[in-house]
Amino acid sequence: MARIVVIGGGWAGCAAAITAKKAGGDVILIEKTDMLLGLGNVGGIMRNNGRYTATEENICLGGQELFNITDRAARHVNVEFPGHKHASLYDVIKVEPMVRRFLKEIGIKILLQKRVNDVEMDSKAIKSVVLSDDTTISGDVFIETTGSTGPMGNCLKYGNGCSMCILRCPSFGPRISISKRAGVEDILGQRGDESYGAFSGSCKLNKESLSEEIREKLNKEGVVILPVPKEDVNFDKLDLKVCQQYALKDFAENIILLDTGHVKLMTPFYPLEKLRKIKGLENARYEDPYSGGKGNSIRYLSIAPRNNAMKVIGVDNLLCAGEKSGLFVGHTEAIVTGSLAGHNSVRLSLGMPLLELPRSLAIGDLIAYANEQIKTKEGLKRRYTFAGAEYFERMKEKDLYTTDKKEIKRRVQRLDLLNIYEERLL
C-alpha cells in the first residue's frame, strides 16, 4: 500500500487527502493547528462567476465530496454583489466539523497540532518528514499544502505586523516551507510596486455588533452594500490585496458585507474608527483577524515550482496544491488543485504517468495558465482565480465559462475523464 503524507490541512490538503484515499492510498494528514481548513474557517465564498464551472467540473471528475459539504453548509445561494454572480456563501462556523467528520469516516488519519519543520532526504526523494517534537513520519509520496501565508516575521516585514488571524502562529508555530527544506527555492508573488507578498483580501466582523437592520438584511439576502463616506474612499488599498477579483472601484466606494456566519467585509483591513462612522456599524468589532482594524495576513511568499500534474520540480516524490502551487486565490482553486495532487500521488507511487487535465477544462487551463504566467515578471504580480480579474475574462474568451451542468458533464465525458478520481488504482 502506498503511504501518502499530506502536510497542511486546509482546503487543498483535505481535497488531496480525499482523492489520494479514493485512489487507494494510505493517507495521513498533518495539520499544525487544532482545526482543519485553515483560512477556510474564515472564508466562505463559493460558486461565484467561473468558480461555478470549476466546481461542476471537479464534481464530474469525481471530486464532489467537499463541494457537497460547502453546498450543504450554505447560508445563502445565488447571491449577487458587484462584479459577482451566483455566489453561494457557506457558514464558516458549521463547515469545519463537517469536513473533519467526513475525513475521519473515510479512514484518513488526521494528526492535529503536529507541525512539520523539516525533511529527511534520500538523494532527491523525501524519506520522511520531521515534526517539531522531533518525531518522524515516513511515506512514499508527500503532498505539500502548507499554503503561503505568514508566519509573523513575514506579516511584519511585508505587511502591518501580526493581526492575529485564524492561523494563530504564536500558538501553533510558524509555517515552514517543506519544498525549501527539500532543497527547492520558493517563488515569491509580488504587488504592483514589486514589493513581495500581498494582504489577505477580507476581514470578518462580529455579526452581533452590527445594527439590527443590517443583521436582518444579511440574514435574509446574504449581502449588504453601504457607501463609504467620501473622505474615506481609498483606491490605493485595492492594490494591496490578494483578491484582484474584488479589487473593483465598487469595493473602494462601498463597504460590501457578506453573510458567512460572521460578516465578511471585502477589504484587507479597515480602521475601526472609520468603520464605526458608517451607519449601522457604530458598534462594529472584528472577529477575524482580531486586529482587522490594522492589518491582515501576508501571503504568496512561498510557492513551489511545479509541473501541470502538480509535481514539485526538483523533488522526486513531492506534489503540491493550493496556494503553495501558484498565485491562486480561493477555496475552489485549493480544492481543485488538491484533488488533482491527491489523485496523482497514488499514480506517482505506482510509477504510472501522472494525470494532467486538458486545457479544454477550466481547471486544466487555470493550472497550466498560472504556471506559464508565474515565469514572467508581470505574471508574478497577478493572481489567478475562476472568480474574476484577468482569469475570469480569459474563461469567458475561451468559452470555458458556463453554468450549464449538462454541458460541463458533456465536456468531461468527451475527454473520457468522468469520475476519474473515483478509480481505485491499487
Add this chain to the structure above:
Amino acid sequence: MVQHRIECVDIGSEYCPCHLAETNDCLICSHLQGKEFCDCNWRGVCVYQEYVWNGNKSKSLRSETVCEIEEKIEHEGNLTILKIKTSRTLSRQLKEPGAYVFLRDVNLPHYYDVPMSVMDADDMNEYIYIAYQTIGAKTKMLKKLNDKVLVRGPFWNGLIGIKYIKSTRNENCLILARGIAQAPTLSVIKKLNRNGCNLKVILDKGRVGKIFLSKYLKDLKIGYTEVNLMENEGELLVDSILAKENYGLVYVGGSDLLQKRILDLLEKNNCNSNLVVTNNEKFCCGEGICGSCTTFTENGEIIKACKSQMDVKKTVERRNMLG
C-alpha cells in the same frame, strides 16, 4: 541527515531580542540573521516583531546587583556554600533547572565574573543558594568575599536538554551527579519530584569530597546511593540499574568524561531515555558576545553554548572528541 535546529534558551523571555539581533546574529530569527523571509522554528511570539516593536533595538541586558551574603559555610575540600539575599523577582527567575548567575567582588573588574549554578532559590524569602569549589583565579577571589557580592543574572543555560525536564511527568528518572555538579542537580530533582516522577538518585562526592545535597534530599524524603561513578563499581552499578528498569529521563551532572561514560552505558543497554546533562562549556559573558563558549557542530556551524540548547547526545560526543 537532519540538521538539529538550535534553540535559544532566552527566546520569548524579557531579554529577547538581545543585542545579537542588532548585529544580525540572532540564533533563531532568519530576518535578524540578515535574510529576507521567515524560516524559523520558534513557536511563540515572533522575535522580529518584538524587535521592531521595541524600536529596532534589543531589550536591556541582565542587570548587576550588589547583594548581601547572609551566610557563608566553608566545608573541607574547598567547598563553599553561599546564601545570598536577592530581590524576589531574581530569586523567582532563578528557580528553574539550569539557572545560573555571574558572581564577583564589587571592587574587581568585570573579567572576574564567574558563572555559578544556582543550587536552590527561595522566592518566598528572597534567597539563592550557591555551592562552589575553589579552583582557579576567579573562585579564589570569590572565596575572599564575606558580606557583599555582585550578582549578574538571571541566566538559564546551565543544562542541555532543559525541555525534557520540563516535559517529563510521572516517569522513572535516573539522576547521576558527581562532585560540585551536585549543585545544579538539586533544582532538577525538585522539579522532577514536583512533576510526580519516581527518582533514582546516585551521587558521587567526587573531588569536592562531600555529598552536600544529603540534607536537602532528606528534607525532600528522597533517598540516594553513594558510589564513585568514575570507578568500576559505579559503572557496574549504573549498568545493572539500566539493565533492570526503563527510565524516561536520565540526568548526568559532571564532567565531559563522566557524561560520555554514562552515554556509552545507555547505548550498551539500548536505552532511548531523554538525556539531560550539565553544560560544561566555559562562560564569561553569558550574552553570546565574548566567544569563550563558542563551539561547533559537525557541519562546522558556530554555536554560542551560553544560550543554545542543542542535541544532547551529539554535544556530549563532540566535546569528548575535542577533548
